[in-house]
Amino acid sequence: MAKRVVLAYSGGLDTSVAVRWMIEEWSVKEVICVVVDVGQSDLADPDVLRQRALAAGASDCIIVDARREMAEEFCGAAIYANAKYEGKYPLVSALSRPVIVRHLVATARQVGADAVAHGCTGKGNDQVRFEVGTHALAPDLEVLAPARNWGMTRADSVDYAAKWNIPIAATKEKIYSIDENLWGRAIECGDIEDPWAEPPTEPYTLTAVRADGPTEAMITFEAGRPVLLDGTPMDMASLIEALNERAGSVGAGRIDMVENRRVGIKSREVYECPGAMALITAHAALEDITLERDLAREKARLDLRWAELVYDGMWFSPLKEALDAFLVETQRAVTGDVRLRFEKPGLMTVIGRRSPIALYDHGLATYDASDTFRHADSEGFVRIYGLGVKTWAARQGAKNSTPPQS
Ligand code: ARG
Secondary structure, eight states: OOSEEEEEOOSSHHHHHHHHHHHHHSOOSEEEEEEEESSOTTOOOHHHHHHHHHHHTOSEEEEEEOHHHIIIIIIHHHHHTTOOBTTTBOOHHHHHHHHHHHHHHHHHHHHTOSEEEOOOOSSSSHHHHHHHHHHHHOTTOEEEOHHHHSOOOHHHHHHHHHHTTOOOOOOSOOOOEEEEETTEEEEESGGGGSTTSOOOSTTOSTTOOOOOOOEEEEEEEETTEEEEETTEEOOHHHHHHHHHHHHHTTTTTEEEEEEEOTTSOEEEEEEEOHHHHHHHHHHHHHHHHHSOHHHHHHHHHHHHHHHHHHHTTOSSSHHHHHHHHHHHHHGGGOOEEEEEEEETTTEEEEEEEEOTTOSOOHHHHOOSTTOOOOTTHHHHHHHHHTHHHHHHHHHHTTGGGOOOOO
16 A cells, blocks of 8 residues: 555545545555645635644645636636536536646655545546546556545544544534535535425525626637636636626526436536636637637537546546647637626626627628628529439429328
């Protein structure tokens, strides 16, 4: 078993217990905790995190600020791909895992660790993302998953923490499992596990309704990247936060879905992702006027594939990287402005889009006097376009033209 282990540490009950458990049960000699800040608002104070990790038995606790990296690189790529798993979920947790993996592996190299560890159970996607991601960046590193092995209930873990004097205010009852970062919040468990039950409103924070609205936002994109909000330059993290606030304040950006996990389980989850949904919605609206038809249609297929790969833990993989290159190429034309309106109850609507390089041509589209389209050209086009069907129909005789008897 590994001697020196770098653990992805959240400061919560499971990863705190994991430190001590690996030392006791697997004779791990040294555990180095790494906390990766990807914009989770529930992250404890750095001193509290460090103190808790050390009390659990860690030799060190390193806190990494990866908010910018998460925003610019990971959320930025997700915007290019209008990324929504199974057409709905904007990959909140799936996007943060490769960020965490990258810092785990970097720390493992710095301290000469022979393994990394995570606190995921055996039923979810996150174990897949941590392990496949680590193997992609560091095929020689072992990955340990104590929570998949220890067979403790939550109550057992609370007792274990108490026994080892790990200072953590965790209770034996915890209704929801929540994972959060800049891109939104994922909420599981409790009543949400009944797909017939309406989702409870109490776990919502980003989309807790606190304004009457309506509010609007103008987002300016340059080559697929959002750069201005209402004309003001903003880095990606600030932009996401501002839109989380603006869209979230009227309850926009909630998602209720039953999704297919990588491990074959159908699971009902709810998400609140106001900023992510606003940026993806606006970006897709700008693509509507800037991407050529065939490119747009092919991209829509590959966007879905990109989201599946990222959901399935394949952020670091050859197909995902090749798709990234395709996406960057498509984004050259995606420059312009989109106006969104947010209003109760949770509505988010595109109300305008424009681009200096739009393929939308008013002269071609209009029905008024400024029409530039050559109507007569359509006659020959349609005749030839429909020729195959016309020939086929002529061979059928009257068969096709008789309405069914009612
Ligand atoms: N089902 C989502 C996903 O697989 C969210 C997972 C949230 N994780 C958690 N520990 N609550 O990406």
